[in-house]
Amino acid sequence: MLREKIQSETVTAMKAKDKERLAALRLVGAKIKDRDIELRTSDKKPDDEELVTDVLTKMAKQRRESIEMYDAGDRKELADKERAELAVIEEFLPQQLSETDTKAEIAAIKAELNAAGMKDMGRVMAELKSRHGAALDMSRASALVKEALA
Structure with missing residues (x-):
């Protein structure tokens, strides 16, 4: 399509x-x-x-x-x-998530996975990518995940 x-x-x-x-x-x-x-x-x-x-x-x-x-x-x-x-x-790209929406998604995934620290960053990033891969700038999302898990 x-x-x-x-x-x-x-x-x-x-x-x-x-x-x-x-x-x-x-x-x-x-x-x-x-x-x-x-x-x-x-x-x-x-x-x-x-x-x-x-x-x-x-x-x-x-x-x-x-x-x-x-x-x-x-x-x-x-x-x-x-x-x-x-x-x-x-x-042609899907609409990108705003920074506020991205932070909200990260918080939800963090709570869902019981992520506590930086050791859980890989799991959080994997889940975030599987849910919103095309609608995210993963380098920006990575910085936001680090900030949330620090």
């Missing part, structure tokens, strides 16, 4: 002659195809939605890191290009 939506948006961008959006969508399509090729020889194949969401999440993370580096290096034009690509990628 998500894969088809990306393909139809690519066609729409082509017809509208929106070069920047088209380039970003083609990049997404190429990454998904690369991932498909990687998984050809794999024993276990993830669900298609999960695969596409995973690719999009990684691409978004890469764009955010690039934006930080370009801003730090005073390369505004490159940062703006990355921001435009990030906006297109984020259209």
Whole structure:
């Protein structure tokens, strides 16, 4: 479903002659195809939605890191290009949980698992990822879990 939506948006961008959006969508399509090729020889194949969401999440993370580096290096034009690509990628990702909602989920999981200290961080993170994997920035969530367990 998500894969088809990306393909139809690519066609729409082509017809509208929106070069920047088209380039970003083609990049997404190429990454998904690369991932498909990687998984050809794999024993276990993830669900298609999960695969596409995973690719999009990684691409978004890469764009955010690039934006930080370009801003730090005073390369505004490159940062703006990355921001435009990030906006297109984020259209297809599930809505991210807010920091408040993330903290509430962490507190609930912590209580559920009777997590007391840092030794339980792995269990809390695993449960958090299984429940809200695509809707979370796991690096930010990791910092919040550390804060909650400290």
